[in-house]
Amino acid sequence: MILLDGKATAAAIRKELGEKVGILKSTTGKVPGLAVILAGEDPASAVYVRNKERACAEAGIVSKGYKLPASTTQEELEGLIRKLNEDDSVHGILLQLPVPQGLDSDRCLDLIDPDKDVDGFHPVSVGRLTLGLPGFRSCTPAGVMTLLDRYGLDVSGKKAVVIGRSNIVGKPLALMLLQRNATVTVCHSRTANLAEEVRSADFVFAAVGRPLFVTRDMVKDGAVVVDVGINRTDAGLVGDCDFKALESKVAAMTPVPGGVGPMTIAQLLINTVRSFEMKQGL
Numbered sequence: 001m002i003l004l005d006g007k008a009t010a011a012a013i014r015k016e017l018g019e020k021v022g023i024l025k026s027t028t029g030k031v032p033g034l035a036v037i038l039a040g041e042d043p044a045s046a047v048y049v050r051n052k053e054r055a056c057a058e059a060g061i062v063s064k065g066y067k068l069p070a071s072t073t074q075e076e077l078e079g080l081i082r083k084l085n086e087d088d089s090v091h092g093i094l095l096q097l098p099v100p101q102g103l104d105s106d107r108c109l110d111l112i113d114p115d116k117d118v119d120g121f122h123p124v125s126v127g128r129l130t131l132g133l134p135g136f137r138s139c140t141p142a143g144v145m146t147l148l149d150r151y152g153l154d155v156s157g158k159k160a161v162v163i164g165r166s167n168i169v170g171k172p173l174a175l176m177l178l179q180r181n182a183t184v185t186v187c188h189s190r191t192a193n194l195a196e197e198v199r200s201a202d203f204v205f206a207a208v209g210r211p212l213f214v215t216r217d218m219v220k221d222g223a224v225v226v227d228v229g230i231n232r233t234d235a236g237l238v239g240d241c242d243f244k245a246l247e248s249k250v251a252a253m254t255p256v257p258g259g260v261g262p263m264t265i266a267q268l269l270i271n272t273v274r275s276f277e278m279k280q281g282l
């Protein structure tokens, strides 16, 4: 089995981007800037934001953190986004999700300038993805595609099954796979014969949010399995797939942790550098 090592791949991407940013800096005199908004005190979000800021530093991207209390009002948050839209040193704006109760994340995401929407959550970005037009792609599914590319795994003509239909993973991932000429099935909680659907897949993408949901009997021999799940259990962090049980059956698989998670952050950096380049007309 080939271990699809997201941690190592993400580290390689950060290094490559660092070199690229160095060249961009010497040719333009400017550096990419990412604004990271964290509202409230969700501990997992705080970790992700810290990791994003660290990753930016490693790649030479200037990150500006905006840590807001859970009591922040909708108006304050919207005011900050408007200000960042106008700030020429900011090439990417991200609002860490979830936001505290009482804040409307959809209204905030709507306000982000689509040219700075490095998380790819703005309806314009989603529309561009749907139409196959250039634009920012949601970091988790785009990071998955980048990981497959780095391992030379081509989905064209293959049967891909996505388990999960969230706006930030399942739906955009299905569209990206379709764009790459996979035959795509999206499964969810109401799918009849889910195990049978998954068993027919050459590529399985699990984004259900249920620990060890994908079992050995559900996967065909030689399939490629990408586990997008991050579940905190008493036994620690586990994915949506039973890694130990699948290991001897599949051709390639991502671990959790160290698979898709680090690629999400690497993709954010890729998107931010791309946004910077576009601003410079490159």
Ligand SMILES: Nc1nc2c(c(=O)[nH]1)N[C@@H](CN(C=O)c1ccc(C(=O)N[C@@H](CCC(=O)O)C(=O)O)cc1)CN2
Residues within 6 Å of the ligand: 047, 048, 094, 095, 096, 097, 098, 119, 139, 140, 230, 237, 256, 257, 258, 259, 260, 261, 262, 263, 264, 265
């Ligand atoms: N504005 C956004 N909010 C959220 C996104 C997003 O892409 N943009 N995705 C998730 C959270 N997320 C990034 O924000 C994220 C989750 C997990 C990881 C990661 O590296 N996970 C590690 C394990 C780390 C741990 O101990 O938890 C791994 O899988 O190896 C990175 C980013 C929801 N919100």
Ligand SMILES: [Mg+2]
Residues within 6 Å of the ligand: 138, 139, 140, 141, 168, 264
């Ligand atoms: Mg994501």
